[in-house]
Amino acid sequence: MPKPTQLNVNGKSVTITVDDPDMPLLYALRDNLGLHGPRFGCGLGQCGACTVHVEGKAVRSCQIPLSSIAAKQKVVTLEGLAQGNKLHNVQRAFIVEQAVQCGYCINGMIMEAAAFLAKNKKPSEADIKQALANNLCRCGTHARIVRAVKRAAAVA
Amino acid sequence: MNQLASRRDMLKGGGALVVAFSFSGPIPEALAQGAAASNALPLTEVDSFLSIDPAGMCTVYSGKVDLGTGVRTALTQIAAEELDLPLSAVTLVQGDTLLTPDQGTTWGSLSIQVGGMQIRNAAATAKDALLEEAAKRLGVKKEDLTVAEGVVRAGAKRVSYGELIGSKLFSLKLDPQKPAKAKDPKNYRIVGNSVQRLDIPDKVTGKFTYMQDFRLPDMLHGCVVRPPAFGAKLESVDETSIKEIPGIVKIVREGNFLGIVAENEWAAIKAARQIKVGWSQAETLPDPSKLWAYVRASKVAKEEVTSSTGNVGAALAEVGAKTITASYDFAVHTHGSIGPSCAVAEFKDGKLTSWSASQATHDLRKQLATMFRLSPGDVRCIYVEGSGCYGRNGHEDAAADAALLARAVGKPVRVQWSRADEHGWDPKGPPTLIDIRASVDGSGTVTAWDSEFFIPQQTAGSFQVPLVAATLAGLPADNVTAPANIFQNSAIPYRFANIRTVCHRLETTPFRPSWIRTPGRMQNTYANECFIDELAAAAGTDPIEFRLRYLDSGDKRGIETLNRVAELAKWDKRASPKKSSGDMVAGRGVAYCKYELSRTYIAAVAEVEVDRKTGVIRVPRFYIAHDCGQIINPDGLRNQIEGNVMQTVSRTLLEELKFDRSMVTSLDWESYPILRFPDIPEIVIELIDRPTERPWGAGEPTSAVVPSAISNAVFDATGVRLRSVPYTPDKVKEALKA
Numbered sequence: 001m002p003k004p005t006q007l008n009v010n011g012k013s014v015t016i017t018v019d020d021p022d023m024p025l026l027y028a029l030r031d032n033l034g035l036h037g038p039r040f041g042c043g044l045g046q047c048g049a050c051t052v053h054v055e056g057k058a059v060r061s062c063q064i065p066l067s068s069i070a071a072k073q074k075v076v077t078l079e080g081l082a083q084g085n086k087l088h089n090v091q092r093a094f095i096v097e098q099a100v101q102c103g104y105c106i107n108g109m110i111m112e113a114a115a116f117l118a119k120n121k122k123p124s125e126a127d128i129k130q131a132l133a134n135n136l137c138r139c140g141t142h143a144r145i146v147r148a149v150k151r152a153a154a155v156a
Numbered sequence: 157m158n159q160l161a162s163r164r165d166m167l168k169g170g171g172a173l174v175v176a177f178s179f180s181g182p183i184p185e186a187l188a189q190g191a192a193a194s195n196a197l198p199l200t201e202v203d204s205f206l207s208i209d210p211a212g213m214c215t216v217y218s219g220k221v222d223l224g225t226g227v228r229t230a231l232t233q234i235a236a237e238e239l240d241l242p243l244s245a246v247t248l249v250q251g252d253t254l255l256t257p258d259q260g261t262t263w264g265s266l267s268i269q270v271g272g273m274q275i276r277n278a279a280a281t282a283k284d285a286l287l288e289e290a291a292k293r294l295g296v297k298k299e300d301l302t303v304a305e306g307v308v309r310a311g312a313k314r315v316s317y318g319e320l321i322g323s324k325l326f327s328l329k330l331d332p333q334k335p336a337k338a339k340d341p342k343n344y345r346i347v348g349n350s351v352q353r354l355d356i357p358d359k360v361t362g363k364f365t366y367m368q369d370f371r372l373p374d375m376l377h378g379c380v381v382r383p384p385a386f387g388a389k390l391e392s393v394d395e396t397s398i399k400e401i402p403g404i405v406k407i408v409r410e411g412n413f414l415g416i417v418a419e420n421e422w423a424a425i426k427a428a429r430q431i432k433v434g435w436s437q438a439e440t441l442p443d444p445s446k447l448w449a450y451v452r453a454s455k456v457a458k459e460e461v462t463s464s465t466g467n468v469g470a471a472l473a474e475v476g477a478k479t480i481t482a483s484y485d486f487a488v489h490t491h492g493s494i495g496p497s498c499a500v501a502e503f504k505d506g507k508l509t510s511w512s513a514s515q516a517t518h519d520l521r522k523q524l525a526t527m528f529r530l531s532p533g534d535v536r537c538i539y540v541e542g543s544g545c546y547g548r549n550g551h552e553d554a555a556a557d558a559a560l561l562a563r564a565v566g567k568p569v570r571v572q573w574s575r576a577d578e579h580g581w582d583p584k585g586p587p588t589l590i591d592i593r594a595s596v597d598g599s600g601t602v603t604a605w606d607s608e609f610f611i612p613q614q615t616a617g618s619f620q621v622p623l624v625a626a627t628l629a630g631l632p633a634d635n636v637t638a639p640a641n642i643f644q645n646s647a648i649p650y651r652f653a654n655i656r657t658v659c660h661r662l663e664t665t666p667f668r669p670s671w672i673r674t675p676g677r678m679q680n681t682y683a684n685e686c687f688i689d690e691l692a693a694a695a696g697t698d699p700i701e702f703r704l705r706y707l708d709s710g711d712k713r714g715i716e717t718l719n720r721v722a723e724l725a726k727w728d729k730r731a732s733p734k735k736s737s738g739d740m741v742a743g744r745g746v747a748y749c750k751y752e753l754s755r756t757y758i759a760a761v762a763e764v765e766v767d768r769k770t771g772v773i774r775v776p777r778f779y780i781a782h783d784c785g786q787i788i789n790p791d792g793l794r795n796q797i798e799g800n801v802m803q804t805v806s807r808t809l810l811e812e813l814k815f816d817r818s819m820v821t822s823l824d825w826e827s828y829p830i831l832r833f834p835d836i837p838e839i840v841i842e843l844i845d846r847p848t849e850r851p852w853g854a855g856e857p858t859s860a861v862v863p864s865a866i867s868n869a870v871f872d873a874t875g876v877r878l879r880s881v882p883y884t885p886d887k888v889k890e891a892l893k894a
Contacts, residue, residue, distance in 0.1 A: 002402070019402045023422045031421050036369045037362030041494050042575040043425075046825040049494055078362035091360045098352060098791055101799055102224020102544030103359035104495040110360060129833040136825060138494045139224060139544045140802025142836045144795065 006071035010080025021067040037078025048108035048135035058115035093152035101139030196258035202328040204257040205278035210322030219259030220271030221251040224544035238279035240303040251539025261516035265853020280336035341847040350791035367542035375568040377421040378561040379428035381414040385438040385818035392434035408564040413629035439817035454662040463647035466654035471604035481593040484683040487812040489585040495543025496573035497550030501558035512555040513542025548670035550582040556625035576823040583670035590683035604654040612665035639669035642676025650706035674859035685747040685864030717757040721781035725761035733875040745868025747861035755852040757783040762865035771885030785849035804862035806831035
């Protein structure tokens with residue numbers, strides 16, 4: 001039976017109706033709420049394209065059953081990272097460094113980096129690479145992504 | 157779909173030819189027919205490529221599409237530059253069979269070199285006509301006019317492009333043999349600048365609509381249940397096995413094609429995982445441990461001599477000549493797009509509309525028309541940007557899946573491939589085997605070069621990789637083998653007295669082949685540039701000096717590219733190997749390529765570190781010198797070169813498709829690892845800009861030199877040759893032991 005489920009996404013409380021409470025959060029965000037930020041990449045938690053923040057922590061939304069997210073837990077997607085019209089430092093740095101090719105992985109890169117920088121104020125280049133070690137990019141934009149995260153760290 | 161405002165509606169609104177161009181002809185038939193056109197818009201008409209509305213906004217219709225390379229920005233720059241419009245006044249419509257001309261598949265590093273130059277020619281022709289008309293209207297000589305931002309001026313008089321042409325047809329012919337006089341590069345304001353990419357702001361904020369985000373009203377979701385083995389037959393389906401899943405609309409069975417359509421995506425995924433299906437067994441693949449013997453023994457369909465000079469046989473048999481031989485192999489690779497393929501299809505009133513991230517919507521239209529026995533005029537294929545594809549991945553197959561399911565349920569259906577679908581079922585870069593031998597005379601001069609390439613055949617005249625759904629469902633399809641022009645760069649840029657390069661085009665290859673970034677050029681250049689390095693080492697000569705000795709002395713740009721990379725890398729001039737000791741050894745290697753022996757020049761120096769104990773190769777640094785003629789967007793070019801290096805370091809060190817006799821077994825990122833951040837090289841690039849030369853491609857060429865530069869650097873470090881890509885630690889340890 002379809003069940004109403006409450007979520008807090010990008011600062012708003014929303015109710016969606018789903019048949020399966022164990023459906024991964026990713027599908028609720030993309031299909032029920034029409035968000036484009038979190039991306040389907042592998043459904044296995046291996047690539048990072050689906051990364052969102054839950055209570056400020058970067059998590060793989062393809063691996064999280066909807067039922068494990070409480071109505072009050074704050075879910076933030078790429079769409080909710082900016083403060084109004086003011087882009088997040090990491091988003092701005094990705095534009096300045098032109099750190100995108102196809103951009104399919106970039107949601108994960110930005111969400112992972114934003115959560116990482118919130119806890120690590122002055123990371124080394126090696127720290128940044130380690131923080132992104134489980135986010136895959138196929139176009140080979142890695143060097144620009146590292147530069148963008150360094151730039152964001154410098155202005156944070 | 158606002159951005160894809162129908163060309164037909166635009167034409168209806170614009171009416172017939174009004175602007176009094178004295179040399180204008182009738183409205184092109186295909187343009188006038190609009191939606192009913194079964195032929196692509198002609199490449200010989202300005203109107204096929206661009207239109208200008210009354211507000212002066214220009215729409216460029218490009219058959220070449222942005223596959224995530226940034227070429228949309230570069231093509232917009234080219235058009236805006238040539239028309240003297242601000243960048244913001246130009247919009248690009250891409251890859252829509254109804255609206256855009258067929259400029260060929262988006263492949264082969266040709267989007268700027270060919271597609272961009274067709275657009276430049278159309279824009280230059282259009283601008284010339286606009287000036288002609290302005291001169292008449294303003295009553296001045298054409299030479300006395302100036303143009304800026306789409307406004308033509310003569311003293312105080314002015315008229316805008318919108319006033320001159322707004323929404324009307326240009327009705328002007330294009331002659332590619334006699335292109336209109338384009339702008340002098342010294343007057344460029346937009347081309348040659350690192351204009352920021354137009355798509356990036358939306359891509360970093362979640363506003364961008366990828367193919368995977370595209371939705372239609374009343375759309376359903378489909379999943380295909382794949383056979384567990386290539387060639388397995390569908391024997392039974394237990395429909396009751398998914399009956400408790402809510403939202404299932406239909407189980408679609410046609411031949412060996414099995415799909416499930418559901419009201420929502422998750423229901424379709426769950427059902428496809430859960431449904432009980434009986435399949436026959438099938439073992440169509442070779443024993444993976446004997447892959448190279450299988451390739452070597454495959455029946456040759458055609459011998460293709462790609463170059464022949466002198467008499468190789470006689471030179472090799474010469475008394476006193478020393479013969480050096482080597483064999484190289486290059487594993488099967490998958491495209492590995494981060495976003496698995498996705499498509500949406502709708503059948504309405506006997507017509508099919510297909511949305512996909514296809515590189516070749518015009519070819520896809522023909523394939524879908526064949527599959528569903530439709531007239532091509534009743535099929536419209538629309539490009540929507542997807543995840544980077546690096547060649548012909550699964551996008552077209554997803555389009556066929558979606559169309560088959562949409563036909564079965566009479567509603568639009570979206571098909572999103574799973575990770576296993578993508579790794580398992582996208583067509584592959586075929587296994588490549590290369591034998592080379594050379595003879596060296598008593599003075600150390602190379603007297604003969606004799607190479608053989610074992611690569612699959614290419615069906616003449618077709619580059620349409622068969623659609624999986626058509627094959628499974630037993631629907632009409634052209635049964636072709638289309639790995640593309642993988643013979644390229646089998647011939648070499650070096651001038652030896654006797655040369656013979658032969659491609660054995662094989663009748664069969666284990667996996668449905670297609671092109672993956674730098675197809676053939678990568679594998680062939682790999683062998684050639686490793687072997688020339690082997691010859692340099694045998695001669696005890698510095699490998700750059702050795703190459704320069706044999707390059708055509710008249711090919712100044714090639715020689716300059718090689719010299720520039722040597723300077724850039726502060727090349728340590730000496731013969732290889734370095735004779736290092738200890739567990740951790742380092743070395744440097746060079747590689748050079750003139751792409752297809754006719755365009756972009758690339759030279760690379762790789763620095764590597766090899767851990768003799770673990771067999772792990774690290775690539776801390778790569779230097780690239782790159783000459784692709786006129787540069788449209790330097791930062792965009794750097795982005796492409798960096799991508800080429802990263803992706804090919806990954807392919808060289810890590811990537812190999814695993815399989816058993818039935819199926820691909822590397823179906824995820826654990827079993828098909830790719831390069832990760834901690835292992836990326838630093839990349840140092842020197843762009844050689846030649847603004848007055850024609851622009852060549854850059855999407856692929858750099859990849860051609862990466863595997864051999866690494867290989868040659870490993871030899872420099874260890875004294876051991878690696879001849880089998882990928883260079884996994886096990887293979888490295890094995891080679892070091894030998």
